[in-house]
Every structure is written in structure tokens, then in C-alpha cells.
Amino acid sequence: MTLTNPNFKLYVTSEIGALRVLLVHSPDSGLGKVVPSKAQDWLFEDIVHLDTMRRKEYDYYIKLLMYFLDPDLIKGKLADIDSAESNRAFFKPDNAAFHNSGKVIEIQTLLSDILQQGDIRKKLVAAVCAIESCNYRLQLKLIDTDPVELAKIFISGSLADDMMIFAPIPNLIFSRDLGITINNHILLNKPAKKARARETLLMRYIFFNHPLFAAYKDNVIEISENKQHFLRPGEVNEEKTTLEGGDVMMVSPQHLIIGCSERTSISGANEAIKLLFESDVVNKITIVKIPHKRDYMHIDTVFTQVKRNTWVLLHSLTIAETEQAEKEPIAWFADKKNKDKPEIVQFRKDKKPKTFATLEDLLDNISQKDLNSTEPTQFIYSGNDEFPFDAREQWTDSCNLLALKDGVVLGYDRNDKTVEAFKQKGFSVIHITDLLPQVENGELDAQSLKDTLILMPSAELSRARGGFHCMSMPLQRDNV
Incomplete structure (x- = not known):
């Protein structure tokens, strides 16, 4: 049965409005097949233990999302869900105990749905086989495969007998990179690395063919290569048009931030500006x-936003070189100097570009001018702005938080100094293992939480080099 949500509307105007619908992908068997020799090619720093990631970490993430977004499907059922058999199946769409929420939406479910359509199945199989260099007999075999099983194959890279036929796509867990909701539009992104080509293809087919997005087909904006890009010399060119969702933030109804980084090119940013303004x-x-x-x-x-007037960020990336030299041993920063300082320029329709000296200046402007904060802007720094903890904890995603609503965010439990910084700014801190029982037995109302950092277990998830901001593609938020 095709997933539906009669109240669904594509609508995101901020990073902090109460979250109503989001798209996720739970860890699939492909993550457990990353081998050391291919880890970097597949954009992983390390190999992870899949069962620990699923049962002892990601499972908590989905449960928390359900209590906030779709409580009727979990409230009063936690004991049953936590039974050994159900726990394995709760967040996996090919199991009987799967939650099948229309608000915490699993990518694999949407893919299975569109593969029920024979014409879509044939086209997508042909497209996947083309980019993965499959032979024609395998293509015919895949066309005749059950849609639910075929969706698993496309994602894991393995047949039912566990034989790998093409590479897994372990980065699909980082769903934000593939698309961003901007007001009532979707910006379909263009990842930089070949390892993510199949992910992009699958999401393109989902957004254009799933009934959930039928009313928004004309609102899907695709990032394309520059015209006549094929005439550029060489196989690899730094000016490729690339854009990933981790570099895009919808901070207010008319204001978008785009980062130019290791994964998003100047050309990609230019293309996005042109299409979004047009x-x-x-x-x-x-x-x-x-x-x-x-x-x-x-x-x-x-950096990510915590509430209307509060941001978490890496301070060493924003302060001047002279301040760094005074703050910490120069030897540690001999290779940094000013080249690590961000460059910030703002483009506005029919107006001259505007520049900002630091990230704090930009974020303060967003809080005060775009979001009309009635309180001064405050910053929570990675590692509590202490060297070397600032850099260590930024590496384990201290700045990569997902806001469930204004002031309530999820982060990893391993970033101790950053947790101290949150407490110093007046935030309550609670671990998910304490929160869930209290919400289940009625001691605590999830919706009533304010100014709270929820800590999530992270031994394996953090090794994948992404936080909860990366592991979410919001499709619907309330206005701030």
C-alpha cells in the first residue's frame, strides 16, 4: 500500500520551526559491507558496526522523532517495540513491525512505492544499470524483481542471497544532502562524489513520481551542469557544478544560506542562485x-541554529589570526593563518551584494533582522571554545544539530565540553535513555520541552562523520 499523509504539505521556512514531517533513511545492510580498502572512495572514514548503530543508537533517534511527530504510533507501545524481535524491525520498512509513519518517512518506503509502477520500474532499473555498468541479463532480472526487494537491492547493492552486484550507498543515511525544502519548493541537489550518483538518481525518481509529491512536481528545482560542460578539458575539473544539502540552510522565509565547501562548488552556488531567483x-x-x-x-x-537567537558554531573558524595567536600556541596553528577564515557575501534581488566580516555577524543579522528576535543573539561554541576540544568535538559533530522545534535540539552524547557550554547558556540537558521512559509513562510531555539539548548515543553513528542535521531532510515545519 502506497504511503500517504492527507495533511502533508511541502513547507519549510526556517531551521527551527516545529518539525512536522521529515525524510530519513535508516542504516541498511550496505553500511555493514563497507570495507577498509573502499571506505574513503565510499566517503567513509571508518567501518562501522551495523547492529550497534541500528539497535543502540539510530533506534533511539526514530523513537524520539515518533514521540514528537507521530505519537499515536508509539505512545503506549514502547514495551512491545523494545521486545527483541520488534526492536530489530521497528524502523525497517520491509518488516512487519515497521512503524510506517507518514510523518517520519523512510526513503526506502517511497522507493518501494514507485517501483510498483511497471513503467517507472523499467526506467529506473535501466538508469541504475547504466550508471553501475550492469549487463543486460542482470537488467532483465532486476525488472522482474519484487518492488520491495528491488528497493533494498538498489540501496544495499546486494541481491537477496547477499551477493553484492554493485557498491552500497552507505551515505544515503545522510538524507539532507540530496534535497532541501525551500518554502514550498524542493531543491534537488547535485552531490560532488561519484559514490553518491545512485542516491541522486533514486531521489529524482521519488520526487517526480511518488503521489506524496504529486502537487509539487512543478516545484522541484534541479541543479544541472553548466551548458557545454562536456567541452571542458580533462576528466576532473574543480569547477564542476556540485551542491549538497549540508551546505544549504533555510534560515527565514526569504533567506537561504549556501556554503561553498569541499562538496559544493562556486558553480553550483551560482546555478542555485540563478534558478531560485528566477x-x-x-x-x-x-x-x-x-x-x-x-x-x-x-x-x-x-554551525547550526538552536533557537531564534542562539547558534552553535566552531569559534576558531571565525576569529582573527591575531586572536588565535594570543589564545593558543602558535605552533598548533602554523598551517592555518587567515586562510581558514570564511568569506561571506549576500546577494539580493535588484540590490548590490553585501558582505559580512564574520560568521557571528551574519548569524546575528539573521536572528535580529530576519527572525525579529527580542533577545540578544548568543553563541554556543564547540568544545566550549577550549583548545583542543573545540576541534575534536567539531569533528564528532558538536555543531551539527537538528532542531525539533525552537530551542529543542538533538546532539551526540560524546561532546562533553559542548554540553557544558549549553548548560552555561541556560539549557537543560537530558539523555535519550532518561527521556523516553519519562515521555512513555506520562511524567514528561515531549511537546512542552523548552531550551533543551537531547543527547543521543553516538559511538558508531559519529564514526560515519555526520550528525542529526545531516540525517534528516525536513519536508514540513511550522512557521517561527
Whole structure:
């Protein structure tokens, strides 16, 4: 049965409005097949233990999302869900105990749905086989495969007998990179690495063919290569048109931030500006250029919004060189100097571009001018702005938080100094293992939480190099 949500509307105007619908992908068997020799090619720093990631970490994430977004499907059922057999199946769409929520939506479910259509199945099989260099007999076999099983194959890269026929796509867990909701439009992104080509293809077919998005087909904006890009010399060119969702933030109804980073090119940002301005989707786009380093990768590894007047960020990326030299041993920063300082320029329709000296200046402007905060803007710094904890904790996603609503965010439990910084700014901190029982037995109302950092277990998830901001594609939020 095709997934539906009669109250669904595509609508996101901020990073902090109460979350109503989001798109996720739970860890699939492909993550458990990443081998050390291919890990970096497949954009992983390390191999992960899949069962621990699923049962002891990601499982909590889905349960928390359900209590906030679709409580009727979980309230009063936690004991049954936590039974050994059900727990394995709760967030996997090919199991009988799957939650099948229309608000916490699983990508694999949408893919299975569209593969029920014979013409779509044939086209998508042909497209996947083309980019994966499959032979024709395998293509015919896949066309005749059950749609639910075929969706698993497309994602995991393995047949039912566990034989790998093409590479897994372990980065699909980071759903934000593939598409961003901007007001009532979807910006379909263009990832930089070949390892994510199949993910992009699958999402394109989902957005254009699933009934959930039928009313928004004309609102899907695709990032394309520059005209006559095929005439550029060489196989690889730094000016490729690439754009990933971790570099895109919808911060207010008319204001979008795009980061230029290791994964998003200047050409990709230019193309997005042109398309979004032409379609009148927004009237202000700020470009934040950060160093092309694996340490940062996307702007959401450097900063995310916590509430209307509060942001978490890496301070060492925003302060001047002289301040760094006074603050910490110069030897530690001998290779940094000013080249790590972001460049920030804001483009507005029919107006001259505007520049900002620091990230704090930009974020303060958003809080005060775009979001009309009645309180001064405050910043929570990674590692509580202490060296070397600031860099260590940024690496494990201290700045990559998902806001469930204004002031209530999810983060990893391993970033101790950043947790201290949250407490110093007046935030309550609660671990998910304490929160869930209280919500289930009625001691605590999830909807009543304010100014709270919810800590999630993270031993395996953090090794995948992405936080909860990366692991979510919001489709519907309330206005702030």
C-alpha cells in the first residue's frame, strides 16, 4: 500500500520551526559491507558496526522523532517495540513491525512505492544499470524483481542471497544532502562524489513520481551542469557544478544560506542562485565560503541554529589570526593563518551584494533582522571554545544539530565540553535513555520541552562523520 499523509504539505521556512514531517533513511545492510580498502572512495572514514548503530543508537533517534511527530504510533507501545524481535524491525520498512509513519518517512518506503509502477520500474532499473555498468541479463532480472526487494537491492547493492552486484550507498543515511525544502519548493541537489550518483538518481525518481509529491512536481528545482560542460578539458575539473544539502540552510522565509565547501562548488552556488531567483522562491541568498577541508566538509559541520537567537558554531573558524595567536600556541596553528577564515557575501534581488566580516555577524543579522528576535543573539561554541576540544568535538559533530522545534535540539552524547557550554547558556540537558521512559509513562510531555539539548548515543553513528542535521531532510515545519 502506497504511503500517504492527507495533511502533508511541502513547507519549510526556517531551521527551527516545529518539525512536522521529515525524510530519513535508516542504516541498511550496505553500511555493514563497507570495507577498509573502499571506505574513503565510499566517503567513509571508518567501518562501522551495523547492529550497534541500528539497535543502540539510530533506534533511539526514530523513537524520539515518533514521540514528537507521530505519537499515536508509539505512545503506549514502547514495551512491545523494545521486545527483541520488534526492536530489530521497528524502523525497517520491509518488516512487519515497521512503524510506517507518514510523518517520519523512510526513503526506502517511497522507493518501494514507485517501483510498483511497471513503467517507472523499467526506467529506473535501466538508469541504475547504466550508471553501475550492469549487463543486460542482470537488467532483465532486476525488472522482474519484487518492488520491495528491488528497493533494498538498489540501496544495499546486494541481491537477496547477499551477493553484492554493485557498491552500497552507505551515505544515503545522510538524507539532507540530496534535497532541501525551500518554502514550498524542493531543491534537488547535485552531490560532488561519484559514490553518491545512485542516491541522486533514486531521489529524482521519488520526487517526480511518488503521489506524496504529486502537487509539487512543478516545484522541484534541479541543479544541472553548466551548458557545454562536456567541452571542458580533462576528466576532473574543480569547477564542476556540485551542491549538497549540508551546505544549504533555510534560515527565514526569504533567506537561504549556501556554503561553498569541499562538496559544493562556486558553480553550483551560482546555478542555485540563478534558478531560485528566477522562480521567485527567495529574494536573499548568502554565500558562505569555507575552507575545502575534510574537517569541515559542509557548513552544517561548522554551525547550526538552536533557537531564534542562539547558534552553535566552531569559534576558531571565525576569529582573527591575531586572536588565535594570543589564545593558543602558535605552533598548533602554523598551517592555518587567515586562510581558514570564511568569506561571506549576500546577494539580493535588484540590490548590490553585501558582505559580512564574520560568521557571528551574519548569524546575528539573521536572528535580529530576519527572525525579529527580542533577545540578544548568543553563541554556543564547540568544545566550549577550549583548545583542543573545540576541534575534536567539531569533528564528532558538536555543531551539527537538528532542531525539533525552537530551542529543542538533538546532539551526540560524546561532546562533553559542548554540553557544558549549553548548560552555561541556560539549557537543560537530558539523555535519550532518561527521556523516553519519562515521555512513555506520562511524567514528561515531549511537546512542552523548552531550551533543551537531547543527547543521543553516538559511538558508531559519529564514526560515519555526520550528525542529526545531516540525517534528516525536513519536508514540513511550522512557521517561527
